[in-house]
Amino acid sequence: MTMAISPTISPEIERHRTFDVDRIRNDFPILDRSVNGHPLVYLDNAATSQKPTTVINALTDYYQEYNSNIHRGVHHLSQKATDAYEDSRSKIGQFINAEKSQEIIFVRGTTEAINLVAQSFGRKNFAMGDEVLITALEHHSNIVPWQMICEEKGAKLVVVPMTDEGDLDLDAYRRLLSQKTKIVAITHVSNALGTINPIKEMIAMAHSKGIPVLVDGAQAVPHMVVDVRDLECDFYAFSGHKMYGPTGIGVLYGRKRLLESMPPYQGGGDMIKSVSFEKTIYNDIPHKFEAGTPNISGGIALGVAVEYLCSLDRASIGEYESSLLDYATAQLSSIHGVAIIGKSKNKASVLSFVLESVHPHDIGTILDMEGIAIRTGHHCAQPIMARLGISATARASFAMYNTFQEVDALVRGMYKVIEVFKQ
Amino acid sequence: MNELQTLYQDVILDHNKSPRNFRVMTDATNVVDGYNPLCGDHYKIYLKVEDDVVKEVAFQGSGCAISKASASLMSVIMKGKTKAEAEELFNKFHLLVTGELNPEANSEELGRLVAFAGVSEFPARVKCAILAWHTVHSALQGRTESISTE
Numbered sequence: 391m392t393m394a395i396s397p398t399i400s401p402e403i404e405r406h407r408t409f410d411v412d413r414i415r416n417d418f419p420i421l422d423r424s425v426n427g428h429p430l431v432y433l434d435n436a437a438t439s440q441k442p443t444t445v446i447n448a449l450t451d452y453y454q455e456y457n458s459n460i461h462r463g464v465h466h467l468s469q470k471a472t473d474a475y476e477d478s479r480s481k482i483g484q485f486i487n488a489e490k491s492q493e494i495i496f497v498r499g500t501t502e503a504i505n506l507v508a509q510s511f512g513r514k515n516f517a518m519g520d521e522v523l524i525t526a527l528e529h530h531s532n533i534v535p536w537q538m539i540c541e542e543k544g545a546k547l548v549v550v551p552m553t554d555e556g557d558l559d560l561d562a563y564r565r566l567l568s569q570k571t572k573i574v575a576i577t578h579v580s581n582a583l584g585t586i587n588p589i590k591e592m593i594a595m596a597h598s599k600g601i602p603v604l605v606d607g608a609q610a611v612p613h614m615v616v617d618v619r620d621l622e623c624d625f626y627a628f629s630g631h632k633m634y635g636p637t638g639i640g641v642l643y644g645r646k647r648l649l650e651s652m653p654p655y656q657g658g659g660d661m662i663k664s665v666s667f668e669k670t671i672y673n674d675i676p677h678k679f680e681a682g683t684p685n686i687s688g689g690i691a692l693g694v695a696v697e698y699l700c701s702l703d704r705a706s707i708g709e710y711e712s713s714l715l716d717y718a719t720a721q722l723s724s725i726h727g728v729a730i731i732g733k734s735k736n737k738a739s740v741l742s743f744v745l746e747s748v749h750p751h752d753i754g755t756i757l758d759m760e761g762i763a764i765r766t767g768h769h770c771a772q773p774i775m776a777r778l779g780i781s782a783t784a785r786a787s788f789a790m791y792n793t794f795q796e797v798d799a800l801v802r803g804m805y806k807v808i809e810v811f812k813q
Numbered sequence: 814m815n816e817l818q819t820l821y822q823d824v825i826l827d828h829n830k831s832p833r834n835f836r837v838m839t840d841a842t843n844v845v846d847g848y849n850p851l852c853g854d855h856y857k858i859y860l861k862v863e864d865d866v867v868k869e870v871a872f873q874g875s876g877c878a879i880s881k882a883s884a885s886l887m888s889v890i891m892k893g894k895t896k897a898e899a900e901e902l903f904n905k906f907h908l909l910v911t912g913e914l915n916p917e918a919n920s921e922e923l924g925r926l927v928a929f930a931g932v933s934e935f936p937a938r939v940k941c942a943i944l945a946w947h948t949v950h951s952a953l954q955g956r957t958e959s960i961s962t963e
Contacts, residue, residue: 749877
């Protein structure tokens with residue numbers, strides 16, 4: 391069968407072809423496997439990334455060498471586990487340039503981090519008639535927790551609109567920031583369209599009116615250097631499993647002053663200083679927000695994922711990923727009937743698209759038979775789909791271990807899809 | 814491409830491209846919505862039932878090739894069936910797409926529906942194939958609320 395792989399490769403792309411992606415691929419054992427008789431082409435990184443050997447080993451190492459509970463044992467293993475867990479917290483704090491490691495709260499993931507802020511900060515600070523300002527680009531996890539608390543408090547959820555290209559309307563944003571706004575919650579990078587929002591500017595605009603800002607960084611942290619002090623955000627939430635760490639562990643960064651002013655999210659062990667039936671004295675941050683035995687192995691392994699990322703040249707990774715996205719955008723756009731969904735000039739690692747007369751699910755199944763893993767559907771962002779008047783897209787999302795050859799495989803896969811549906 | 818050909822049979826591709834009875838029915842006796850929230854597939858199914866016989870089936874909506882072809886073929890095959898026969902067919906189809914019914918041994922009853930036997934090899938797509946059927950099943954039981962596959 392003939393293929394229309396464009397022969398025009400810019401010198402820029404050619405330069406990145408020499409990026410040592412093989413060395414990175416060697417660190418991820420799963421990339422060697424095959425699926426349905428083809429080498430795995432994993433392009434579902436926005437859903438979850440694969441894990442390097444060091445992270446996988448950190449998990450087994452904990453269970454084989456020093457499994458025990460933390461913050462309470464006097465014995466050797468408990469001390470070792472506590473040290474490893476708290477070391478990891480410090481590493482993560484440095485990774486995002488938090489001022490203090492106490493500002494790092496371990497949670498299950500971005501979703502739990504946002505729920506924590508909604509239920510704790512929101513319950514304390516929202517009242518009837520107040521507003522929570524989110525954007526049209528949010529994942530359900532940055533919509534529903536706010537809806538829940540707004541309903542409880544009689545507050546209103548207000549949404550910053552977006553353009554057809556998938557960029558936020560900043561003029562509208564400026565207008566919507568008001569005395570009633572109690573918090574702004576925005577995604578750093580859209581999981582459905584890949585848009586990188588100008589969050590530093592948006593945070594400054596909110597702060598000029600004294601409004602705190604929560605940033606959903608789930609799709610940003612794996613792809614760019616995040617500095618919470620440079621951004622001046624008040625809360626920053628992200629998940630371990632999208633940044634080469636394990637599932638079930640994530641982080642809520644919050645400014646110390648804010649976290650200290652907030653009531654606990656859940657009650658239980660570890661979050662207390664003393665308990666009697668009459669009164670309980672809560673522990674200091676971060677422990678105040680970490681009730682119960684946490685995901686110890688996950689917390690430790692997330693620290694290892696952070697170390698792994700820091701051992702790489704992150705600037706060149708960013709450039710490489712960006713050239714991969716440009717190449718994939720150009721190649722897919724050249725296929726007759728394909729339309730790219732989300733055309734912001736600032737995008738990261740996400741390529742959503744549709745093919746004329748073929749539903750994304752059928753694309754997903756046919757690509758899977760070629761060993762190519764993509765996501766299809768609404769990407770937990772139904773309001774975006776509704777705004778664009780579509781029910782679903784196919785989404786290829788890239789990580790630093792993906793290659794230009796894998797993009798070519800995706801393009802060949804798309805020609806298979808067209809062949810199946812050609813009649 | 815073997816497995817794919819098993820899933821995307823010509824009958825399925827044909828009904829996807831040119832769905833039969835794809836229209837609004839103004840004199841329907843039962844109208845029920847069927848959703849698959851996971852993928853956003855959504856169909857509105859219209860039935861005209863008289864004297865316990867399904868006189869006509871029509872549908873509207875959107876979804877993947879499997880769900881659309883399944884709704885289309887169902888609308889053709891259900892026509893003229895008694896309620897009891899329709900229920901029996903629903904059960905058979907359910908067993909077929911979940912791999913619990915031998916298509917060869919039941920080919921006479923199943924007719925063109927045999928084309929959906931391959932779905933059982935694709936567990937993620939079973940819900941697509943069964944969506945319209947579940948919706949009709951509920952409608953025949955007199956329910957009017959939306960049907961969800963979740």
